[in-house]
Amino acid sequence: MKRKFSYSIGEMNRRLLAIGKSIRGYLVISTLSSIIGALAHMGLMGFGALWLLAAAGFCGNFALYGILTVGCAILIAVSRYLEGVFSHMGAYGILAKMRVQLFDSIDRVAPAWLIGRETGDLMNIAVSDIETLEFFFAHTIGPMFTVILLPLTTVILAFCVNPLYAWVLIPIYLMISVVLPFSALKAGRGIGMRYRERLGILKSKILESVYSIRDIQIFGAGERKAEEIQRANDEVNHASFWLTLHRQTVASFPNFFVYLARILILVCAGVLASRGINNPVGTIALSFAATASLSSTFNLTFVVTSLLETYGAAERIFQIEDTLPETTEPESPVSCGEIQTIEFRDVSFSYPGTEKKILDHMNLIIKKGDQIGIEGESGAGKSTILRLLLRFYAPSEGQILLNGIPSEKISFAELHKRIAFLEQDTYLFDDTIAANIAVAKPSATSEEIRLAAKRAGIDDFIETLPDGYDTDMGQMNARLSGGERQRIGIARIFLRNPDICLMDEPSSALDALHEKEMLHTLQTEYADKTILLISHRSSTLTGCNRILKMQDKTVKEK
Ligand SMILES: Nc1ncnc2c1ncn2[C@@H]1O[C@H](COP(=O)(O)OP(=O)(O)OP(=O)(O)O)[C@@H](O)[C@H]1O
Numbered sequence: 318m319k320r321k322f323s324y325s326i327g328e329m330n331r332r333l334l335a336i337g338k339s340i341r342g343y344l345v346i347s348t349l350s351s352i353i354g355a356l357a358h359m360g361l362m363g364f365g366a367l368w369l370l371a372a373a374g375f376c377g378n379f380a381l382y383g384i385l386t387v388g389c390a391i392l393i394a395v396s397r398y399l400e401g402v403f404s405h406m407g408a409y410g411i412l413a414k415m416r417v418q419l420f421d422s423i424d425r426v427a428p429a430w431l432i433g434r435e436t437g438d439l440m441n442i443a444v445s446d447i448e449t450l451e452f453f454f455a456h457t458i459g460p461m462f463t464v465i466l467l468p469l470t471t472v473i474l475a476f477c478v479n480p481l482y483a484w485v486l487i488p489i490y491l492m493i494s495v496v497l498p499f500s501a502l503k504a505g506r507g508i509g510m511r512y513r514e515r516l517g518i519l520k521s522k523i524l525e526s527v528y529s530i531r532d533i534q535i536f537g538a539g540e541r542k543a544e545e546i547q548r549a550n551d552e553v554n555h556a557s558f559w560l561t562l563h564r565q566t567v568a569s570f571p572n573f574f575v576y577l578a579r580i581l582i583l584v585c586a587g588v589l590a591s592r593g594i595n596n597p598v599g600t601i602a603l604s605f606a607a608t609a610s611l612s613s614t615f616n617l618t619f620v621v622t623s624l625l626e627t628y629g630a631a632e633r634i635f636q637i638e639d640t641l642p643e644t645t646e647p648e649s650p651v652s653c654g655e656i657q658t659i660e661f662r663d664v665s666f667s668y669p670g671t672e673k674k675i676l677d678h679m680n681l682i683i684k685k686g687d688q689i690g691i692e693g694e695s696g697a698g699k700s701t702i703l704r705l706l707l708r709f710y711a712p713s714e715g716q717i718l719l720n721g722i723p724s725e726k727i728s729f730a731e732l733h734k735r736i737a738f739l740e741q742d743t744y745l746f747d748d749t750i751a752a753n754i755a756v757a758k759p760s761a762t763s764e765e766i767r768l769a770a771k772r773a774g775i776d777d778f779i780e781t782l783p784d785g786y787d788t789d790m791g792q793m794n795a796r797l798s799g800g801e802r803q804r805i806g807i808a809r810i811f812l813r814n815p816d817i818c819l820m821d822e823p824s825s826a827l828d829a830l831h832e833k834e835m836l837h838t839l840q841t842e843y844a845d846k847t848i849l850l851i852s853h854r855s856s857t858l859t860g861c862n863r864i865l866k867m868q869d870k871t872v873k874e875k
Contacts, residue, residue, distance in 0.1 A: 343407025351459025354396035361389035363606035408454035429643040437521025446630035467610040478599035501567040509625025512556040650728035656816040664715035677870035690858030693867025737815040743806030747791040757809035773808035
C-alpha cells in the first residue's frame with residue numbers, strides 16, 4: 318500500500334537537529350566519544366593483529382603494539398561510557414523541552430482542534446511518541462559520523478597497503494553505509510508510521526474503557542469492549558509483525574557484505590601473491606581493521622530500522638505543531654473595556670471542512686445585565702453560539718462585536734478575562750480544593766477563595782472535609798457529587814469575576830433541588846452580570862429575563 322507522508326526524511330532530520338541545537342554541547346561530546354570509540358575498536362583489532370604478528374616474529378615493535386592495543390581497549394571503555402552518559406543526558410533534556418513545546422502547540426490550536434479528537438491518541442503522542450524521539454538524539458547522530466569516518470580511515474589504510482584492497486572495499490562500504498540504510502528507510506517508513514498510528518488507536522481504546530468503566534458495567538458492554546480492544550491489539554500485532562520482519566531482514570543483509578569483504582581481502586591477497594607482491598602483515602592488519610570498521614558501519618542499518626518508529630512518531634508530533642489554529646491572536650489588539658453590549662451581526666457559520674450551515678444570517682444584541690436562556694432542539698446550534706463568542710471558531714460570514722469592537726481584534730487574554738464558561742462537568746485537578754478554585758485567579762488570597770466558595774454555596778461542605786480547603790482532590794475527586802463539582806466551577810467564576818458568564822447545560826448533572834439552588838445562587842449573586850444559559854430543561858431557564866429559541870439556523874425571541 319502506498320502511503321503519503323507530510324514530511325520528507327531530510328525535512329524531519331533538519332527539524333530534529335534544529336530542536337537538538339539547545340543540547341549542542343552534549344551532542345558534540347557524545348558524537349566525539351562515539352567516533353573515538355569506533356576508531357579505537359578498529360585500532361584494537363588492527364594493533365591487536367600486529368601485536369600477535371610481532372609475537373610470532375613476523376614484524377617488530379612488540380611492546381609498542383601491545384601498548385597501543387591496551388590503550389585502544391581503555392579508550393573504548395571510556396568513550397562508550399561518555400557517549401552513553403552525554404547522549405542520554407542531552408536526549409532526556411530535549412524530551413522535557415519537547416513535552417512543553419507540544420503542550421504549547423495543543424494550547425494554541427485548542428479547543429477547536431480538540432473537539433472530536435481521541436484523548437488516548439493525543440496522550441500517546443504526548444507521552445509515548447515523544448519518548449520514541451530519544452532514539453534520534455541518543456543513538457543516531459554518533460553513528461551518522463562514524464559511518465563516514467570509519468570507511469574513510471579503512472580505505473586510506475587499504476590504499477597504503479595496496480590500492481587493490483581499496484577498490485575492492487569501496488563498493489562494499491557504499492552498499493553498507495548508503496544503499497542498504499536508505500533502501501531500508503524508504504521501504505520501511507510506511508510500516509513504522511502504521512505501527513505508531515495503530516498503537517495510538519489501541520491506547521485510546523484502553524483509556525476510553527477505563528474512563529467509561531461505569532457505563533460499560535451498567536450496560537453489560539464488557540464483552541463488546543474487550544472484543545474491540547482485542548481487534549485493536551491484533552492490528553498492532555500485525556503492524557509489529559511487519560516491523561520485526563523488516564528489522565530482521567535489513568539487519569541480516571549487511572552481515573553478508575561483512576563476510577564478503579573478508580573473502581575479497583583474502584582473494585586480493587591471493588591475486589597480489591600470485592604477482593609476487595607479498596605483504597602478509599599489512600593484509601592481516603587490514604583484514605582485522607576492515608572487519609571492525611564494517612561491523613560498526615553496519616550498525617547504521619540497524620539504527621535506520623529503529624529510526625522508522627522515530628520518524629513515525631516525529632511526523633505525528635510535527636503535524637500537531639504545524640496545525641494552524643482556527644482563530645489567531647490579533648496583531649494589534651484593542652481593549653474593549655467592561656462589556657456592555659454583544660452583537661451578532663449577520664453571522665453565518667459552518668464547521669471547518671463541512672458544508673452544512675449551522676447558523677445562517679443570525680442577528681442578536683445582548684445588553685449588560687441580560688440574563689438570557691437559549692433553548693432549542695438537540696443539534697440546532699446552541700453550543701456553537703457560545704463557541705463563536707469565545708472565539709474557538711470564527712464566523713464564516715458576519716461579525717461578532719463586543720462594545721462595537723470586532724471580537725477578532727480583542728486579545729484572547731482579555732476575552733477569557735471578561736467571559737467565563739461553565740460546562741456540564743467541572744474538571745478538578747489533582748491538587749487541593751483551594752488550588753482548584755484558585756485556577757481562576759492564581760494570585761487569590763485564602764480569604765478571596767473562601768468568599769468565592771461561600772457565594773457558590775460550597776464553603777459549608779468544604780469545612781466538613783478532613784483537611785478543609787487543603788483537602789487533596791486526587792483522592793476526593795470521585796467522591797464529590799455532580800452538584801459539588803459544579804459549585805467548585807461556580808466558585809471559580811466568582812473568583813474570576815468576569816463581565817459575562819456562559820453556561821452550557823450547567824445543571825444537567827444535578828437533581829431538581831440542587832439545580833434550583835445553583836440557579837438561585839447565580840441569579841442573586843450575579844444579578845448585575847450578563848448571563849447566557851443553554852438548557853433543554855425549561856425549569857432551568859425560568860429565572861432568565863430573555864428566552865431565545867434556536868430555530869431555522871438563527872435565534873428567535875420567545
Ligand atoms: N467540530 C464540529 N465539526 C463538525 N460539526 C460539528 C462540530 N461540532 C458540532 N457540530 C455539529 O453542529 C451542529 C450544532 O452543534 P451544537 O453542539 O451547537 O448543537 P446544540 O444545539 O448545542 O446541541 P445539543 O443541545 O445536543 O448540545 C450539530 O449538528 C453538530 O453535529
